[in-house]
Amino acid sequence: MLDTLPLENERLVYARPRTLASRYTHYCPGCTHGTAHRLIAEVLDELGLQDETILVASVGCSVFAYDYFDVDACEAAHGRAPAMATGIKRYHPDKIVFTYQGDGDLASIGAAEIIHVANRGENITTIFINNAIYGMTGGQMAPTSLIGQKTTSSPFGRDTQLAGYPMHMAELLAGIPGTAYSVRRSLHDARHVIQAKKAIKTAFEAQMAGIGFSIVELLSTCPTNWGMTPGDSCDWVRDQMVPVYPLGDFKVADELQQARGRSKR
Amino acid sequence: MAQQLLKGNNAFAEAAIRAGCDAYFGYPITPQTELLEHMSARMIELGRVFLQAESEVAAINMVYGAAAAGAKVMTSSSSPGISLMQEGYSYIAGSEVPVVIIDIMRGGPGLGNIQPSQSDYFQVTKSAGHGDFHPIVLAPATVQEAIDLTVLAFDLAQQYRTLVFVVADGAIGQMMEPAELPPMRPLPARAPDWALTGAKGRSPNLVNSLYLGADSLETLNLRLQDKLHAIESAELRYETIDVDDADLVIVAFGTAARVAKTAMQTLADEGIRVGLLRPITLWPFPTEALYDLSRSGKSFLVVEMNAGQMLLDVKAAVGADAPVSFFGRMGGAIPMPEEIVAAAHNALAQPAFAWAGA
Amino acid sequence: MATGRIVVDVERCKGCDLCRDACPPDVLRHADFLNAKGYRPIILLDPKHKCTGCALCATVCPDGCITVFRDIPQPKEKIHHGAAIA
Amino acid sequence: MESSIVIAGFGGQGVLFAGKMLAYAGMENGLHVTWIPSYGPEMRGGTANCTVVISDRPIGAPIVSQPEIVIALNHPSFEKYVDKVRPGGLIVVNSSLVTEKCERDDVEAVYIPANLIAEAFDQPKLLNMAAVGAMLARRPIVSLETFRQALTAHLPATKTELLDVNMLILQRGYDAAVPLSLGV
Numbered sequence A: 001m002l003d004t005l006p007l008e009n010e011r012l013v014y015a016r017p018r019t020l021a022s023r024y025t026h027y028c029p030g031c032t033h034g035t036a037h038r039l040i041a042e043v044l045d046e047l048g049l050q051d052e053t054i055l056v057a058s059v060g061c062s063v064f065a066y067d068y069f070d071v072d073a074c075e076a077a078h079g080r081a082p083a084m085a086t087g088i089k090r091y092h093p094d095k096i097v098f099t100y101q102g103d104g105d106l107a108s109i110g111a112a113e114i115i116h117v118a119n120r121g122e123n124i125t126t127i128f129i130n131n132a133i134y135g136m137t138g139g140q141m142a143p144t145s146l147i148g149q150k151t152t153s154s155p156f157g158r159d160t161q162l163a164g165y166p167m168h169m170a171e172l173l174a175g176i177p178g179t180a181y182s183v184r185r186s187l188h189d190a191r192h193v194i195q196a197k198k199a200i201k202t203a204f205e206a207q208m209a210g211i212g213f214s215i216v217e218l219l220s221t222c223p224t225n226w227g228m229t230p231g232d233s234c235d236w237v238r239d240q241m242v243p244v245y246p247l248g249d250f251k252v253a254d255e256l257q258q259a260r261g262r263s264k265r
Numbered sequence B: 001m002a003q004q005l006l007k008g009n010n011a012f013a014e015a016a017i018r019a020g021c022d023a024y025f026g027y028p029i030t031p032q033t034e035l036l037e038h039m040s041a042r043m044i045e046l047g048r049v050f051l052q053a054e055s056e057v058a059a060i061n062m063v064y065g066a067a068a069a070g071a072k073v074m075t076s077s078s079s080p081g082i083s084l085m086q087e088g089y090s091y092i093a094g095s096e097v098p099v100v101i102i103d104i105m106r107g108g109p110g111l112g113n114i115q116p117s118q119s120d121y122f123q124v125t126k127s128a129g130h131g132d133f134h135p136i137v138l139a140p141a142t143v144q145e146a147i148d149l150t151v152l153a154f155d156l157a158q159q160y161r162t163l164v165f166v167v168a169d170g171a172i173g174q175m176m177e178p179a180e181l182p183p184m185r186p187l188p189a190r191a192p193d194w195a196l197t198g199a200k201g202r203s204p205n206l207v208n209s210l211y212l213g214a215d216s217l218e219t220l221n222l223r224l225q226d227k228l229h230a231i232e233s234a235e236l237r238y239e240t241i242d243v244d245d246a247d248l249v250i251v252a253f254g255t256a257a258r259v260a261k262t263a264m265q266t267l268a269d270e271g272i273r274v275g276l277l278r279p280i281t282l283w284p285f286p287t288e289a290l291y292d293l294s295r296s297g298k299s300f301l302v303v304e305m306n307a308g309q310m311l312l313d314v315k316a317a318v319g320a321d322a323p324v325s326f327f328g329r330m331g332g333a334i335p336m337p338e339e340i341v342a343a344a345h346n347a348l349a350q351p352a353f354a355w356a357g358a
Numbered sequence C: 001m002a003t004g005r006i007v008v009d010v011e012r013c014k015g016c017d018l019c020r021d022a023c024p025p026d027v028l029r030h031a032d033f034l035n036a037k038g039y040r041p042i043i044l045l046d047p048k049h050k051c052t053g054c055a056l057c058a059t060v061c062p063d064g065c066i067t068v069f070r071d072i073p074q075p076k077e078k079i080h081h082g083a084a085i086a
Numbered sequence D: 001m002e003s004s005i006v007i008a009g010f011g012g013q014g015v016l017f018a019g020k021m022l023a024y025a026g027m028e029n030g031l032h033v034t035w036i037p038s039y040g041p042e043m044r045g046g047t048a049n050c051t052v053v054i055s056d057r058p059i060g061a062p063i064v065s066q067p068e069i070v071i072a073l074n075h076p077s078f079e080k081y082v083d084k085v086r087p088g089g090l091i092v093v094n095s096s097l098v099t100e101k102c103e104r105d106d107v108e109a110v111y112i113p114a115n116l117i118a119e120a121f122d123q124p125k126l127l128n129m130a131a132v133g134a135m136l137a138r139r140p141i142v143s144l145e146t147f148r149q150a151l152t153a154h155l156p157a158t159k160t161e162l163l164d165v166n167m168l169i170l171q172r173g174y175d176a177a178v179p180l181s182l183g184v
Helices: A033-047 A061-068 A081-091 A103-109 A111-119 A169-174 A190-209 A230-244 A254-264 B008-019 B033-045 B056-068 B079-084 B086-095 B121-125 B143-160 B170-174 B214-234 B254-269 B287-295 B310-318 B337-349 C018-022 C056-060 C075-085 D015-028 D075-081 D114-120 D124-138 D144-154 D157-177
Strands: A010-014 A053-057 A072-075 A096-102 A125-130 A179-186 A213-219 A248-252 B004-007 B023-026 B049-052 B073-077 B099-105 B136-138 B163-169 B176-179 B238-241 B248-251 B274-279 B281-283 B299-304 B324-328 C004-008 C028-030 C042-044 C066-071 D002-010 D032-037 D047-055 D069-072 D090-094 D108-112
Touching: A010 C056, A033 A061, A033 A096, A033 A125, A033 A190, A053 A061, A053 A081, A061 A072, A061 A096, A081 A096, A081 A111, A081 B023, A081 B049, A081 B056, A096 A103, A096 A190, A103 A111, A103 A125, A103 A169, A111 A169, A111 A213, A111 B056, A125 A169, A125 A190, A169 A179, A169 A213, A169 A248, A179 A190, A179 A230, A179 A254, A190 A213, A190 A254, A190 C056, A213 A230, A230 C018, B004 B008, B004 B143, B004 D015, B008 B033, B008 B073, B008 B099, B008 B143, B008 B163, B008 B170, B008 B176, B023 B033, B023 B056, B033 B049, B033 B073, B056 B073, B056 B079, B056 B086, B056 B099, B073 B079, B079 B086, B079 B099, B079 B121, B086 B163, B099 B143, B099 B170, B121 B163, B121 B281, B136 B143, B143 B163, B143 B176, B143 B214, B163 B170, B163 B254, B170 B254, B170 D032, B176 D015, B248 B254, B248 B337, B254 B274, B254 B299, B254 B337, B274 B287, B287 B299, B287 B310, B299 B310, B299 B337, B310 B324, B324 B337, C004 C042, C018 C028, C018 C056, C056 C066, D002 D015, D002 D075, D002 D124, D015 D032, D015 D047, D015 D124, D015 D144, D047 D075, D069 D075, D069 D124, D075 D090, D090 D124, D108 D124, D108 D157, D114 D124, D114 D157, D124 D144, D124 D157, D144 D157
Parallel strands: A053 A072, A053 A096, A096 A125, A125 A213, A179 A213, B023 B049, B023 B073, B073 B099, B099 B163, B136 B163, B248 B274, B248 B299, B299 B324, D002 D069, D069 D090, D090 D108
Antiparallel strands: A010 C066, A179 A248, B004 B176, B136 B281, B176 D032, B238 B274, C004 C066, C028 C042, D002 D047, D032 D047
């Protein structure tokens, strides 16, 4: 057992969050899925929600997310996490329900489900991992792949004539009235990770306040399928993805701003 | 409670409510729409969960979620929607949560039409999603039985933590008959121990159908098979009329069985000894009962509102040496009593696998 | 004088180096051993006591394997010294 | 004893409602009943029909190829059903809209100007009651009184102010068709 207790003249500055299960993840070295998991767990700890939360895992590299959080969890069919979360939340409106979905799952096969969960203003939170590729199946083109991006199913680079354009889900969902909070953040360096965590916290606070659907899109890395080192992957997010997927707040409901204002006072 | 004149679809819905259904998700499709409409009013009145989903795919996954959360949950649809929901059935079966599905069958394939049919026999009894499992399949023939079997469906779903279908053709969904509704059951005070309710005071629960290792998935499957065998031995239901003295046994379910009963009166008047075996559970199927009848030298006439789907199960039950004839109507046509009488004459005149098509 | 330190759960570490890239005083190095998963984990190598306990390493760690401590300023000691002087 | 009645006409002529009232009346007489409509798009603006079976035994088939009684409220329904009436059966023809006569000699036909009767009460939509009244005059499978009770009990709450006029039109249809030998 690791000694993670402070010595006499020390204080603990950072420790692994309680809500993050002790199980080792299967993610590749440097994959920011792990970072996203950790941030969610930290937020659930800080908000005291561990015992109140139900996770809906999805299909993709994060299929085992249910093993990595110490919360009640289930595993949805590909793309259907928002529908399954709807069933749970409607039955347990007093619980915190969140989905964790990748870009193939959310923006492709589950496009209908995510749009309708937003449109109903379903009071759930979605953490959306955009790494511009299908990770689990081995690096195929995703709806979020960049124009010209070479993948195992777009070997000549994504051609818009053949395969359309990168999907901007945070902006798209922000345009739906039932959405209370829709933002995009990135996980490519420490400063952005800190900003991402704040957004995740706000998203869960939106759910706690009961004001509608909240989603945080996180630009994330896939070093293995991109064929880069973890460090280079972060640079690629910064240099290639951020220009295409601008970071920012696309919808922050007035009620949420008011609620946050109140909680700060 | 006194008899009321009830439409099948409304009877299914109200029976579900009285059986304790506390969450419903669905999508409109004829000829089951009155069922969804009934739920949309009553569930809201009672403070229970009702939601019209954006598609059948979403509906079944909402059902899956609510079941995982501990709800006594139901959806309803008709054939094309039932096809679309297959993804969810398999996940529900794999993660062993209780769900009731009502299928008011219509003509296919494709968009087909909205007329009554029994075209879903294969998909509900044989192929309700990928993987090795059977839902329990209940097939009412009257509005009263629609009520009784819907209540039973909730009990079986909970008892075995399994998927239960109640299938009826559009005629049963649309017809009105006098029937008696059961009293309203109280809702359970709390969710089952395995349900997702937030892990307060206990270790987290997981509802899941993913088992990557071959051994672990086979272990799950062996357990599911054990459960299915237990269901087969405990939950078989069928009705027989005059089979012992019969030369010819008609095998039919749902509306086809009702029409066969009318035909049997004519045949009896003609002095023909004819009986009826009506499966009430389509799965489990009365294989042994049919086998026993075949050993006493009877001929069989299978009547269905399809091209001969249950026919295969009857043939498998009675073996190659028993004569089995078939009469079916498709495309939403309901067989007429006179047609079944003629098919019975044919079956007796040419007992060796005489096929009388539509 | 270092004002912080980290403890790495070396069995959990995948040696991805993101923490090294994030570390301002550059006091993180690969270990000279492999962990059970075959990764060469990150360790704190801080002979010049440069770690400030800023926690940027932990902030970017995808595997949650870093625990961070920071020294507590010791006003009591200062009072003691002051008392001695007086 | 088993009676089967097909009521057919345009959507909006009260075809399904009339059938339901017959089914209620049968049920309240302690008989077995079934009511089944044609349903779906064809009901919208096109023709609609329903089949009612009333029996002293449990009912097998809820539909029949040869109904004992047909109420044909419009021309297409007359065309569709006139040859399907069981020999010895009855066809009630809405002579306001159907100008042809039934040329079969093995069925009884009664012609009732249902639209005109209903219009005389300023309730043109209640022509269904005139036709049912005529049918009950010739085939009292339920008594007029039982039917009245069913109507009283099951007329939708939004229509209760029309109960009396329903009764009047029903009676007028009955009177118009009652055999003279009964001397009513």
